[in-house]
Amino acid sequence: MDASVTLKKLTEKFPDAIVGTHNYRGDDTAIVKKEKIRDICLFLRDDPDLLYNFMMDLTVVDYLGRDPRFEVVYHLYSLPHNRRVRIKALVPESDLTIDSVVSVWVAADWFEREAYDMYGVVFAGHPNLRRILLYEGFEGHPLRKDYPLKKRQPLIGPVN
Amino acid sequence: MSEISKDLHTEHMVINMGPSHPVTHGTVKFLATLDGETIVDLDVEIGYLHRGFEKMCENSTWQQVIPYTDRLNYVSPLINNTGYALAVEKLLGIDVPERCKYLRVIACELSRLSDHLTNVAAAGLELGAFTAFLYFVEARELVWDLIESLCGARVTVNYVRIGGLKNDLPERFEEKVRHVFKEVRRLWVDVDKLLTKNRIFIDRVRGVGAISAEEAIAYGFTGPCLRACGVPYDVRKAQPYLVYDRMDFEVPIGETGDNYDKYLVRMEEIQQSMRIVEQALAQMPDGPINVRLPQVRMEPKEKIYSRIDSLIYHFKTVVEGIKPPPGEVYLAVEGGNGELGFYLVSDGSGKPYKCRVRPPCFALTAAMPRLVKGRLLADIVPTFDMINMIGGECDR
Numbered sequence: 001m002d003a004s005v006t007l008k009k010l011t012e013k014f015p016d017a018i019v020g021t022h023n024y025r026g027d028d029t030a031i032v033k034k035e036k037i038r039d040i041c042l043f044l045r046d047d048p049d050l051l052y053n054f055m056m057d058l059t060v061v062d063y064l065g066r067d068p069r070f071e072v073v074y075h076l077y078s079l080p081h082n083r084r085v086r087i088k089a090l091v092p093e094s095d096l097t098i099d100s101v102v103s104v105w106v107a108a109d110w111f112e113r114e115a116y117d118m119y120g121v122v123f124a125g126h127p128n129l130r131r132i133l134l135y136e137g138f139e140g141h142p143l144r145k146d147y148p149l150k151k152r153q154p155l156i157g158p159v160n
Numbered sequence: 161m162s163e164i165s166k167d168l169h170t171e172h173m174v175i176n177m178g179p180s181h182p183v184t185h186g187t188v189k190f191l192a193t194l195d196g197e198t199i200v201d202l203d204v205e206i207g208y209l210h211r212g213f214e215k216m217c218e219n220s221t222w223q224q225v226i227p228y229t230d231r232l233n234y235v236s237p238l239i240n241n242t243g244y245a246l247a248v249e250k251l252l253g254i255d256v257p258e259r260c261k262y263l264r265v266i267a268c269e270l271s272r273l274s275d276h277l278t279n280v281a282a283a284g285l286e287l288g289a290f291t292a293f294l295y296f297v298e299a300r301e302l303v304w305d306l307i308e309s310l311c312g313a314r315v316t317v318n319y320v321r322i323g324g325l326k327n328d329l330p331e332r333f334e335e336k337v338r339h340v341f342k343e344v345r346r347l348w349v350d351v352d353k354l355l356t357k358n359r360i361f362i363d364r365v366r367g368v369g370a371i372s373a374e375e376a377i378a379y380g381f382t383g384p385c386l387r388a389c390g391v392p393y394d395v396r397k398a399q400p401y402l403v404y405d406r407m408d409f410e411v412p413i414g415e416t417g418d419n420y421d422k423y424l425v426r427m428e429e430i431q432q433s434m435r436i437v438e439q440a441l442a443q444m445p446d447g448p449i450n451v452r453l454p455q456v457r458m459e460p461k462e463k464i465y466s467r468i469d470s471l472i473y474h475f476k477t478v479v480e481g482i483k484p485p486p487g488e489v490y491l492a493v494e495g496g497n498g499e500l501g502f503y504l505v506s507d508g509s510g511k512p513y514k515c516r517v518r519p520p521c522f523a524l525t526a527a528m529p530r531l532v533k534g535r536l537l538a539d540i541v542p543t544f545d546m547i548n549m550i551g552g553e554c555d556r
Contacts, residue, residue, distance in 0.1 A: 024487045025250055053377050056492070057501055057518040075490050075503065075518070079377065079391070082398050086490060107380030110526040118214075133207035133555055142215060149219055 034089040038099040052076040055105035060119040064145035068092035100126040118143040186551035202529040209551035217515035221481025233553040236271035236496040241320035247491040247502035251484040262444040269433040275496030283545035299347040323457035324450030369531040369543035370418035380523035383498025389417030395494040422546040481510025519553040
């Protein structure tokens with residue numbers, strides 16, 4: 001099967017940063033190194049053949065026991081070309097930082113905060129990286145696979 | 161004037177709205193920094209309804225996730241059901257029968273009706289239009305009666321199954337739809353007369369919460385709020401799923417993206433949803449509603465009690481869950497508020513390895529500070545109404 005336009009252009013432009021691509025069930029996917037993520041996102045947004053102007057979703061998947069352990073997953077949509085792509089950036093447990101893409105799509109602001117909240121991935125350059133769904137004082141990152149399902153958290157707030 | 165104000169000692173005041181406040185019909189907290197009545201800065205705090213949806217899904221079988229999806233956007237649960245089922249079916253690589261697709265379209269559009277009716281009703285209520293609220297809640301009750309006759313529940317419907325549906329249409333459903341839509345259209349005209357040209361309503365919503373198309377796209381707006389800015393993006397048209405490509409409907413758009421346009425877009429979409437339901441009912445073929453794959457969709461009880469192979473499949477799907485091949489998919493449907501996406505990762509076991517929901521109102525709520533900065537404190541109310549933040553979906 002032919003690689004789609006997006007994946008072909010990406011591989012041409014960033015031959016060193018692309019670890020692999022696939023097209024499972026028709027979803028274009030590129031697995032990339034995290035160092036170049038901001039440049040890749042800028043390219044995807046601004047190249048006239050791509051124009052991925054929507055950042056639809058950003059999340060993290062924890063592959064416990066694998067190295068690199070985490071994947072930051074971006075789902076992009078191009079309104080002018082009516083196309084979708086998924087970018088997966090590999091983040092090892094030893095270095096949990098990745099560049100923020102808030103300067104590329106402002107929508108990334110809350111999505112990155114949520115990813116930080118749930119998985120502890122640090123987005124370098126994010127203007128306001130703090131917990132969003134959970135509260136300050138929550139211990140750990142609950143969507144990691146090694147976070148116990150029924151773990152109790154210390155009580156917060158005024159003591160009755 | 162300037163001489164006087166120079167001497168006036170003014171300082172910013174921080175006002176706390178919520179998390180339990182009459183106008184924040186979703187548990188959310190606003191911290192507004194005010195200069196007089198003008199909003200200088202707004203901090204939105206969400207998470208009060210966080211229940212760990214993803215963690216629960218990762219510890220349930222694929223079928224057990226469906227009731228959880230009811231509780232995402234609890235005003236349009238059938239769309240969430242359908243979106244999740246479609247995503248799992250994409251992961252499995254299966255296609256459902258024709259009749260099932262039509263039934264899902266009908267279910268989705270009834271849900272969208274209830275979503276938009278609730279939103280417009282609540283927006284009217286919070287701006288003092290109590291009559292409009294009562295009219296549209298009556299219309300919503302009628303739509304919920306339809307949904308109840310379809311699946312036995314009004315809010316937590318749990319109707320769609322992976323590879324099919326819980327049941328077929330009840331008897332005389334078309335007749336009921338005709339009756340209900342006649343009433344809804346009558347109420348729609350009443351509300352239209354009450355609100356659309358109402359001076360008080362227009363003064364509160366027109367020009368408030370406006371945003372340009374480029375900025376809305378950058379903020380990740382989808383759904384009625386994006387269409388109000390003049391961008392005709394609708395997942396049902398852009399990437400049709402089910403049988404939306406066979407339906408004749410229009411995608412209404414606005415011009416300025418202000419709250420009045422969002423209201424108008426929603427009012428028109430109510431009409432379009434009713435059109436789609438009528439067309440789907442007219443075109444719907446007879447036939448099965450479930451795929452005939454016993455390892456995905458349970459067989460009828462008579463077969464399970466009489467055939468050993470059906471019994472084994474039943475046991476395995478209930479105890480171990482259905483097992484999609486390892487892989488990942490993203491599937492988007494048009495929810496009540498915009499693009500509702502499901503990103504599923506399977507490791508080949510009976511439980512999702514990852515079950516991510518892309519909630520449309522999450523991106524919309526994130527833009528609240530941008531929409532109200534520089535406006536008056538009272539403008540938070542209509543702007544937040546038209547965002548239609550649903551706590552269950554935003555906080556998961």
